[in-house]
Amino acid sequence: MKKSHLFTPGPTPIPPEALLAMAQPIDYHRSEDAVALIKDVLDKLKHVFQTENDVLFLTSSGTGAMDGAVSNLLCRDDKVIVIRSGKFGERWAEICEAYGVKVIPIDIRWGDSVAPEVVESTLSTHPDAKAIFATLCETSTGALHDIESIARITQSTPTLLVVDAVSALGADDLQMDNWGVDVVVSCSQKGLMTPPGLAFAVLNERAWKATERSNLPKYYFDFRKAHQRGLEGSVPYTPAVTLLAALQCALNRICEEGIRNTISRHNRMAIATRSAIKAIGLQLFAASPANTLTSIRLPDGLDGKAYVRMMREKHGITYAGGQGKLSGKIVRIAHLGWMNENDVIVAISAFERGLSEIGYDIRLGAGVTAAQEGFKKSME
Ligand code: PMP
Secondary structure, three states, rough: OOOOEEEEOOOOOOOOOHHHOOOOOOOOOOHHHHHHHHHHHHHHHHHHOOOOEEEEEOOOOOHHHHHHHHHOOOOOOOOOEEEEOOOOHHHHHHHHHHHHOOEEEOOOOOOOOOOOHHHHHHHHHOOOOOOOEEEEEEEEOOOOOHHHHHHHHHOOOOOEEEEEOOEEEEEEEOOOHHHHEEEEEEEOOOOOOOOOEEEEEEHHHHHHHHHHHHHOOOOOHHHHHHHHHHHHOOOOOOHHHHHHHHHHHHHHHHHHHHHHHHHHHHHHHHHHHHHHHHHHOEOOOOEEEEEEEEEEEEEOOOOOOHHHHHHHHHHOEEEEEEEHOOOOOOEEEEOOOOOOHHHHHHHHHHHHHHHHHHOOOOOHHHHHHHHHHHHHHHOO
């Protein structure tokens, strides 16, 4: 009998009460209940974003919030710095270019994270850059970027720091207010344990100031409109009410656990997964791996695409393969959202067994043992 397990860095598994909330009769989005729901969700999101700033939401996937961040903050012909270390850093640059914004790229080898000194020197060469676009966890490689250090650099300059926390929100630490990050964007289908379809953005005071001068075209993703209406528990356009109901349940879980504990749980799962992969005799792809997911470099001759397909078709285990130039070369195992230690054991044991099945010489159980020992150590 096949049983499905989802280990992708979005969408992620959804808690049962959130699934049930979506099965309730649909509500009118301007009802008092819906207003209360929206206000509650936006309030709880502040805890997850670790901010006192207002959170605004959009009905779109995460890319909608990235698009809105560019179109709401900038003007045509503005200059910005973009850290490109994978597919999602590249996306920031593509969006900026689509709006006629001039991009100064910081190109980092895929798998590596940017050195804050490189950001500092690029900024000193381009002090007129209006914003720096960064990614907390570059999901295509599994690398974590040191946003805290980058924020320390941008804070004392007029340049805004805009962070894509689409995959890492709730898994890797991001203290928006404490660190001085100006804008954070994220979405529903990853650490927030909700189906795809909701995106979020948080702007601090100086980012809101920037929206006043922005002259780029915007309509559906007009942040000022979404912000104003959101404060009233309202929205400019019909929102995905069903997803909001699910999100409220998922947020209740995070608020009960407490965001600091949520991040610690992800850290324990990530550490155990990394030690399992090393014990199996494989290498991690990212130099500074995130809590969100673990990317594994596959040995030459091992066809990653065929392996991922086999695991899904034969075992019901869905890992993510490599994207773009990493296609077939890495496997990505997420430990994200509604997951705990036991899920990691399932992910690792299946990973080992699958490798053994395709003829990779492996001591079965080496990874699971390492993961178990990792968990035991984290309890001491
Ligand atoms: N940024 C990052 C870091 C991501 O992981 C993703 C989704 N994998 C996106 C942006 C794009 O989000 P979406 O697919 O929800 O538009």
